[in-house]
Amino acid sequence: MTWHEWREAPAGDYAVIGDPVSHSRSPAMHAAAYRELGLDLTYRAIRGPRDEIVQALDHLAALGYKGLNVTVPLKDLAFAWADRPEATVSVNTLCLGSRTGISTDEEGFVRSLPEDLRGPVPTLILGAGGTAQALARRLIRDGRLLQVWNRTPARWDGFLAEHPGAIQVAEPDPAGCRLIINATSAGLSGESPPVLWDRIAPDALAVDLVYGRRTPFLEQAEAAGVATLDGT
DSSP states (O other): OOEEEEEGOOOOOOEEEESSSSOOOOHHHHHHHHHHHHHOOOOEEOOOOGHHHHHHHHHHHHHHHHHEEEOOOHHHHHHHHHHHEEEESSSSSEETTTTTEEEOOOHHHHHOOOOGSSSOOOOOEESSSSHHHHHHHHHHHTTTTEEESSSSSGGHHHHHHOOSEEEEOOSSOTOOOOEEEOOOOOOGGGGOOOOOGGGTTTOOEESSSSOOOOHHHHHHHTTTTEEEEEOO
């Protein structure tokens, strides 16, 4: 798939921005939709590193891009860039003209789950970025018993102060949880959080929010004998 560094991006209508972004299926999906609808629009894949995201978004707006989909690890920074964020801590869609940001991640995630896991089942979230915390807020509103883990525990401090019902665990231990969510970007670099797979329940579901590739997290979950779901 063709993708562009943000400084080298041609003018266009819409795009997905991330780092990395080469794995994204968004250009193919949007191109197919445009053809079906008879729309003369472009949709590109653009790489924007975290430390350059503000310049990248301003540059793409100046090039005439109308909107962007935002993927990891940029969703929290896109939230900060938006003047009108219609979300809590991260956004996955930006309207560049009005600097409006929205997130469809949380609702889309819940709808992707099997019916028996859409209720308040015990859940473990791995990671502490914008996507992880936005999803955690939604799951708590659904009444879930929530455990969270991150390599840097302090990244959950603000969230836990607001949501004392959530529990931070010292190890990524899935014991007692029906749903284990990998919200880290480790899979993009071929890595996985150090989950204690020998403690997972056989009726659990392991979900990796990365899509477009079979991550080590999902491979390890399958080897442990549990069902898996990617972020598609």
